Amino acid sequence: MALIDDAVALAATAHADQTDSVIGGGGAPIIYHLMNVAIAVFTETQDEEMAVAAMLQRIIEDTTMTNADLQSAGYNAVIRGGISILTRGASESLRDYIVRIGNADSRAIRIKIISLREGINNLGLLQKIRTKYQTAQRHLIERLAVESI
Numbered sequence: 001m002a003l004i005d006d007a008v009a010l011a012a013t014a015h016a017d018q019t020d021s022v023i024g025g026g027g028a029p030i031i032y033h034l035m036n037v038a039i040a041v042f043t044e045t046q047d048e049e050m051a052v053a054a055m056l057q058r059i060i061e062d063t064t065m066t067n068a069d070l071q072s073a074g075y076n077a078v079i080r081g082g083i084s085i086l087t088r089g090a091s092e093s094l095r096d097y098i099v100r101i102g103n104a105d106s107r108a109i110r111i112k113i114i115s116l117r118e119g120i121n122n123l124g125l126l127q128k129i130r131t132k133y134q135t136a137q138r139h140l141i142e143r144l145a146v147e148s149i
Contacts, residue, residue, distance in 0.1 A: 003048055007055040008035065010073065014063040033122070034058065037115045044114065047107070053082030054111045060087045082108050086115075 011034055018030045034055050042051035052075070059065045060083060070080050085108040088097045101112050 004038070004042070004051050004055065006073075007038070007052040007075075011055050011059060014059050014065055018062060030058065030062070033115075033118060036118045037111070040114045040118060041111055045110070049076070049079050050082070050107050050111060052079050053086065053107070054115065056083050057086040057111065057115065059083065082111065086111060 012031050015030045015034070020028050020030045020033050034057065037057070038051045038055040041054040042048065045051075056070070056075075056079070059070070060067065067080050067084060070083065075083075085101060085104045088094075092100075098112075101108055
């Protein structure tokens, strides 16, 4: 499993100051999402190459790393190909991006489905937290209203 360990270290370094726009309302480090996706991919597939591609899925899109850098770092063509498929181009619309992935190999499709599922799960968590805080806020507002009578 040295390959996944190297990918985790590379992603953690490359994405060090980046936060996710969804998880935690935009404040959580992006590495949390990438790790969740890589763990889910490996758990479901037992495929280390897929887990590595999942871990590094945003490295070209969000950092200065290139496919050549990944090759120099020792990542094979299968992993680099998966990362390339999962990388959204700067001017690529979301629709075109999803269609392109949908036309790719099943491994890339599966990684993206798991990545989207993890994002959706976190949105559900955010909604639960939002509801909890709104309920607490209403309770406190009502308490203040009772005291001021």
